[in-house]
Amino acid sequence: MSASVALGGSSRCGRALGPSLDKIIKNAAWRKHSHLVSSCKAALDQLQSLSDLPNHDPDSPLLALPAADAPLLLQPILLALDSNYAKVAEPALECAFKLFSLSLIRGEADPSSISPSLILRLLDAVCRSCSIGDEVIELSVLRALLAAVRSPCLLIRGEGLVTIVKTCYNVYLGGTNGTNQICAKSVLAQIVLIVFTRVEEDSMDVAPRTVSVGELLEFTDKNLNEGSSIHFSQNFINEVMSATAAKDNAVPSHVSPAVKLQNGAAEGPGGEADTSKVDNDDKGELDGGAQAQPGAADADNAAAAAAETTGDSKIREDGFLLFRNLCKLSMKFSSQENPDDHILLRGKTLSLELVKVIMDTGGPMLRSNERFLTAVKQYLCLSLLKNSALSVMAIFQLQCSIFMILLSKFRSGLKEEIGIFFPMLILRVLENVNQPSFLQKMTVLNFLEKIVQDPQLIIDLFVNYDCDVESPNLYERTVNGLLKTALGPPPGSTTTLSAAQDITFRHESVKCLVIIIKSMGTWMDQQLRIEEAYLPKSTEIYTSVENYSNPGGEDGSVPDFDLHTEVTSEVSDAATLEQRRAYKMELQKGISLFNRKPSKGIEFLVNTKKIGSSAEEVAAFLKNTSGLNETVIGDYLGEREEFCLRVMHAYVDSFNFKAMAFGEAIRFFLRGFRLPGEAQKIDRIMEKFAERYCKCNPNSFTSADTAYVLAYSVIMLNTDAHNNMVKDKMSKADFIRNNRGIDDGKDLAEEFLSTLYDHIVKNEIKMNADSVPQTKQANSLNKLLGFDGIINLVTWKQAEEKPLGANGLLIRHIQEQFRAKSAKSESVYHVVTDAAILRFMVEVCWGPMLAAFSMTLGQSDDKLATSQCLQGFRYAVHVTAVMGMQTQRDAFVTSLAKFTYLHCAADMKQKNVEAVKAIISIAIEDGNHLQESWEHILTCLSRIEHLQLLGDGAAPDASFLTVSNTEPEEKSSKSMGSYPSIKRKGSLQNPAVMAVVRGGSYDSTALGLNSLGPVTPEQINSFLSNLNLLDQIGHFELNHVFANSQRLNSESIVAFVRALCKVAISELQSPTDPRVFSLTKLVEIAHYNMNRIRLVWSRIWNVLSDFFVSVGLSENLSVAIFVMDSLRQLAMKFLEREELANYNFQNEFLRPFVIVMQKSGSTEIRELIVRCISQMVLSRVNHVKSGWKSVFMVFTAAAADERKNVVLLAFETMEKIVREYFPYITETETTTFTDCVRCLTTFTNSRFNSDVSLNAIAFLRFCAVKLADGGLICNEAEKKVDDSSSIAVTNEDTSDVQNIYDKDDHASFWFPLLTGLSRLTADPRSAIRKSALEVLFNILNDHGHLFSYLVWMGIFNSVIFPIFSGLCEKKDLADSKDDCSHSEIPAPAAHIEGGSWDSETSSLASHCLVDLFVRFFDVVRSQLHNLMAILTGFIRSPVQGPASTGVAALLRLAGELGSRLSEDEWGQIFIALKEAAALTVPGFMKVFKSLDDLEMAIDPQSYADIDVSSDPGFTHDEIEEDSLQTAAYVASRVKSHIAIQLLITQVAIDLYRSHLKYLSESNIHTIVAMFRSVASHAHELNSETVRLKKLQKACSINEVSDPPMVHFENESYQNYLSLLQDLIVDKPLICKGLKIESRLVEVCQEIVQIYLNCAGCGGGLTGLNRPVAAQSVMPLGSAKKEELAARTSLLISALRGLSGLDGEVFREHVSEFFPLLVDLVGSEHSSGEVQNVVSNIFRACIGPIVMP
DSSP states (O other): OHHHHHHHOSSHHHHHHHHHHHHHHHHSOTTTTHHHHHHHHHHHHHHHTOOOOSSOOTTOSBTTSOGGGHHHHHHHHHHHHTTOOHHHHHHHHHHHHHHHHTTOBOEEEOTTSSSOOHHHHHHHHHHHGGGGOOHHHHHHHHHHHHHHHHOTTEEEOHHHHHHHHHHHHHHHHHOSOHHHHHHHHHHHHHHHHHHHHHHHHTSSOOOOOOOOHHHHTSSSOGGGOOSSHHHHHHHHHHHHHHHTOOSOOOOOGGGHHHHHGGGSOOOSOOTHHHHHHHHTOSSSSSOOOOOOOTTHHHHHHHHHHHHHHHOOOHHHHHHHHHHHHHHHHHTOOOOSSOTTOHHHHHHHHHHHHHHHHHHHHOOHHHHHOHHHHHHIIIIIHHHHHHHTTOOOHHHHHHHHHHHHHHHHHSTTTOHHHHHHHIIIIIIHHHTOOSSOOHHHHHHHHHHHHHHTTOHHHHHHHIIIIITOTTSOOHHHHHHHHHHHHHHOSOTTOOOOOOHHHHHHHHHHHHHHHHHHHHHHHHHHHHHHHHHHHHOOOGGGGGOOGGGOOOTTOOOOOOOEEEEETTEEEEEEOHHHHHHHHHHHHHHHHHHHHHHHOHHHHHHHHHHTTSSOSSHHHHHHHHHHOTTOOHHHHHHHHTOOSHHHHHHHHHHHHTOOOTTOOHHHHHHHHTTSSOOOSSHHHHHHHHHHHHHHHHHHSTTSSSSHHHHHHHHHHHHHHHHHHHOTTOOSOOOHHHHHHHTTTTBTTBOOOHHHHHHHHHHHHHSOOOOSSOOOOOOOOOOHHHHHHTOHHHHHHSOOOOOOOOOOOOOHHHHHHHHHHHHHHHHSSOOEEEEEOOTTHHHHHHHHHHHHHHHHHHHHHHHOOOHHHHHHHHHHHHHHHHHHHHTTOHHHHHHHHHHHHHTTOGGGGGGOOHHHHHHHHHHHHHHHHSGGGOGGGHHHHHHHHHHHHHHHHHHHTOOOTHHHHSSOTTSOHHHHHHHHTOOOOHHHHOOSOOHHHHHHHHOOOTTOSSTTSSOOOOOOHHHHHHHHHHHHHGGGSOHHHHHHHHHGGGGSOHHHHHHHHHHHHHHHHHHHTOSSOOOOHHHHHHHHHHHHTTTSOHHHHHHHHHHHHHHHHHHHTOSOHHHHHHHHHHHHHHHHHHTTSOOOTTOOHHHHHHHHHHHHHHHOOOHHHHHHHHHHHHHHHHHSTTTOSTHHHHHHHHHHHHHTOSOHHHHHHHHHHHHHHHHHSHHHHTSSOTTHHHHHHHHHHHHHTOSSOHHHHHHHHHHHHHHHHHHHHTTOOOOHHHHOOOHHHHHHTTTSOOOOHHHHHHHOTTHHHHHHHHHHHHHHTTOSSHHHHHHHHHHHHHHHHHHGGGOOHHHHHHHIIIIIHHHTTTTOOSSOHHHHHHHHHHHSOOOGGGOOTTTTOOHHHHHHHHHHHHHHHHHTHHHHGGGHHHHHHHHHHHHTOSSHHHHHHHHHHHHHHHHHHGGGOOHHHHHHHHHHHHHHHHHHHHHHHHHHHGGGGOOOOOOGGGGSSOOGGGOTTOOGGGSOHHHHHHHHHHHHHHHHHHHHHHHHHHHHHHHHHHSGGGOOHHHHHHHHHHHHHHHHHHHHHHTOHHHHHHHHHHHHHHTOOOOOHHHHHHHHHHHHHHHHHHHHHHOHHHHHHHTHHHHHHHHHHHHHHHHHHHHTOOOOGGGTTSOOOOOOOOOOOHHHHHHHHHHHHHHHHHHHHHHTSOHHHHHHHHHHHHHHHHHHHTSOOSOHHHHHHHHHHIIIIIHHHHOO
């Protein structure tokens, strides 16, 4: 160590230089290298005298040494390197490596400077030493150069950097040692990595990563690996990189300008001169002095311009220069003289590998640097385009790798380029199914596998290409290409693939599809998590595409943000992008339609507003739209239709041929379409072309005809010259001769025609690109898969684009596309964060994915392939489920469920078991989004459990479900134990096993029904082995799905329960094998989820409730019983939970019991429900709250049951509840009291046992007592109602009980109880009826003080009055009955008013009613008129009992309330009596007039005086039977009517006499009017002579007594007369006002006149004052004599009344009745008393008037 120091001195540079110089001296040949030796010694001597300066000299290349000494010190190294002697060069290279690695050499190596720097000379010397050819020297050169580039204190620019790269190239290409070549390649890669790491950071002080040698050899040079070459090379790179870690990172001052310029503009000449040196190198190694490629010059100019304008630093300037040179090197092709230049090919490959390293190194700066992106577009893209023609696998792989980097890192800035290269590199190979290159396609599949792992990349592809009108559908074509590959070559097609290769392709493509859907799910999960955290707009995720009303909108953008300086990136929402995609798809659909039927296509595009309807707009569409078939365009333009002609004219007029040669004009015109084959079409097109050309060039030809003929001639020449079918080609002379005289008879210039001929012959007129004929999409794929329906749901598929190749014409065409796109406005790169975009992506990919997964899973048994397919199903279900895509989700779930083969267990394999596991995983992981798909999953779980039970030998559920309740238990137990384990014994006797072995379709509910053939032992054994496979799925996995239901969200748990209910119903309704698995799981699920919030639990129970009701009403009694018992278990668990007040969920929970109880026709079910409810209530009575309502509804239904045991069982429980648990009923909800009352009321109607009814009535009274004692007392303010206020509201409508409820809450509890008892009073059973009446009125009497006025009004209207509705209503009930009787007279026996009550009940009811009214008269006095209506109804009853009851009740009412009744109230009583009397008359008269319809042979002459009974002219036979019955009924009605009228008048008389002192004038006037009306009615009735004769005749025949008509009249007048006489005596003052005396005189006159008429000497009532004519007196018959005798007493009373009048009154009226008295004197009388009274009147009253 000390020797070394001594040799080099004390300086740091000396310590590095000294040992190397000493070694050079020792290894040099003294004579040959004398100058070198002397130089070394001089340098050593100088080093001995030098030491490190305190401050580094910025002009010195050596650290801490003077600049003047640097040439002397480095001169020996330069000489040694140029010596071309390995022994001398090796230590010199070692010295250079130390100087570079230790950062002892500092500065800038810029070849563009005026004089080469010492550092640059040193680098050149190191590069030149490589020519020695020694392998060790090559490694030393590589090490030194890498150290120089790695040094952070040495900036190598321009030519220097290029020279270093070229030297490494030479070692790689020219070397013979494989290890050295690998090292050279690794060094190059590391140099590029260092340079571009600095470019990215724009700094020298960076820490670049170390290259991986193994990765460099991924595609090429694997043959160079000689054992440990890779390991050696990696160590070589690692050693250099670690040795070059600078110990002093301080940059010398003279380097500072370069450092300062790192962020400023680069100085000095551009790199073009440097690159020309590289390109024009004559050494033939890497120079490739090939001619400039198309577009290279333009790219150079653009790059230079960019360098001047962007102001890049020196570091970046050098990096861009290196990148451009490497791209150019990659574009060099072999010359025609040496087409197989392997060295050039290796150099091209190396250049591409280095470019790959550069692109892979690119960070944010490179991705956003405009100059670099421009270089990528103009150099790298051109390189990829040109190299795509090569068939070298390594180059293709490198191209794919580079393109993958571009796609991953630079896609936002290379949108158009990716849109071109993706189809060219990827889709071209992917879509080649029949005859692909295996390696190429595997490369593409591997490439796709890598890129689709980036979720954002997939989204960006779809958004920026599939949703862009001007871009290809990359995502859709990729998915469809993978589908085609997964399905393999179509059957019958020729393929170059082996079976193994085909299977590999299939599996790899399926793997790619799986990764795609997985990445979509990953991106979706990320976005949804972000949205949940920051954007509370979850509903927007599921926005339907149908809401986007403007599919053609292209301007719906949102604010932009810059990701790249030259690219406008736009954050777009899913709605805007879907509009664009919809627009694109419709446009492509129109284009496709145009290519098949042009007119239809144009019509479609116009209708969808993709193009305008004018000819000009259609022409612009044909001219500018890509994808149109050029042949079809030509045919359309040549059509003769008017619109087509206008389009053709507009199309031609859109061209500008000004100053354009004729041949070029035709060529320019025909490049957009192919001329049609029909001559007439060509003629029309060429004619218009000639016109347009001449218009643009007026001086070209004499007329347009010349241009037209010449154009036609040119077309013929083009066809002749370039059609291989034409043997004899047209010569130039022929062409000139054919065109003679076409210019208006003159010849065109021969030179012009000659030139035109040459151009056409040399350069064919053709279109820009060959047209791709439209092909119909083969549907064999659908048929093969059996997915016709599914595929049809996928959006229509566009035709395959033409695969792109790499020929010169195509390259130029693509370059033109690049230029055309760059000429347009800035491209917009869309960035989407809305997860809804996945809906549109899924619509594209779900069909192909479903087909690929299903086909592979169905055909392949490969474990890896099936595992991938199942993963694909899981990811697809996840995405479609979360996005709410029901159709797609159900399609995937259904397909996966079918692949479980659980419906055909005998054919199961391991992959089917894996499918079952996948189903379970989906259920657990995506349960929150499965919705309707749960049904398929739960069906699978049900079938798994079924198969496992069969395997274990358990008895099927049907064995105990189908056992009849009447069968002995021994038989049941025997059937339960008759199923041995089929796994152990392989039993063939179990019919359930036979059905499963036979199998069935997936959708069949019962297995084995369609195929009833025999089952072989082989099938059984296969089935058993498959059951063993199912052992992989334990009960834990199955139960986990159900236990996991607790974690489902509120929507999902409802869907889960609904699906489980469907499965349970299908199990229970199975005709052959009903099962209860899902039913038991429903109970478990309900138990698991009872703790959910009530809103969710309520929704769950709504579903469960419908299920229990549906199955509870099943025709299968055993199933229904099992379900009800399950519901009982669930209800018992639920009732363990406490329920707060005012909640209603217990009621909802128990409602299924109510519905089944009400609708079930099975006695067993109803009895079971009663027992279940009884058990639940009695065991959980302290927890029952709102459930009481359902409990009472069940018992109410039971009370009305037709089975006695059900009624008694229910009442037994009801009795216990009321007696022992009554406080619980109204503990939390008082309304349940009403339900209890209704239930008891229903029991009172029980027809099985009177004791039940009576006990129920007693319980109702008990409830009333409890209700009264419970504090439900009306407000005192309401109870104390003033009398005046009571009267004031009497006219209010109080019949509406609901109004009472609103004002008095407690009334709602009383009314159901009271109305129930009220209805019960109509019970046909006397004991029940009486008991109900007694209890009802006892309750009202005992607790009436609790009721307010409004409540009482409601009680009367709703409780009391309905009891007596059979007797009276608001209108007279008799009216309606009489109406019926007139039209159809019923039998007299059936016509009984008063209902079915007996006299005892009526008496009791009226007595109770009057007592109640009297007791609470102050409150209920407003109901007096209604009470009177009831009592008068009794009185009007034709039955003696009720009438007597009514009279007694009315008299008692008046007696009790006489002094308390007001004048108005007395008026109401008498008015009621008056109305009662009057209301019976109309109906009665209708009946009475029915006698007119009877036909009886009665002689009119005998009407005056004939004894009908003694008349021999009438016989019984002459009168029809019907008439006799009618007459008998009329007679009965007449008698009843007379009795009612007389009874009413009698009641009125009694009331008058008993309570006269309380009666007012108006009351008396009412009484008088009533009596007057009754008397008038009686007289009118007795005047119906004809009818009475018929009635008497009928009564005689029927042997019944005649109606007492005379008696009725006599009594009516007698009562009237007596009333008037009493009034004159009792109320003399009132009489004057009412003119009672006049009324008395009037009635007496009527009585006398009636008597005279009967005696046969009267002139009628209407002629009292007329003179009496002389009449002959005839003797009276016996009937008349009897009548006259009957009327005598009334006459005497009337005459005495007249005689008793006051003298003045008598004198005033004597003139009116004097003639009547005279007639009486001459009349025949049955009694002498009449004559005595008359004579007395003459003597005592008239005499004094006549003789005063």
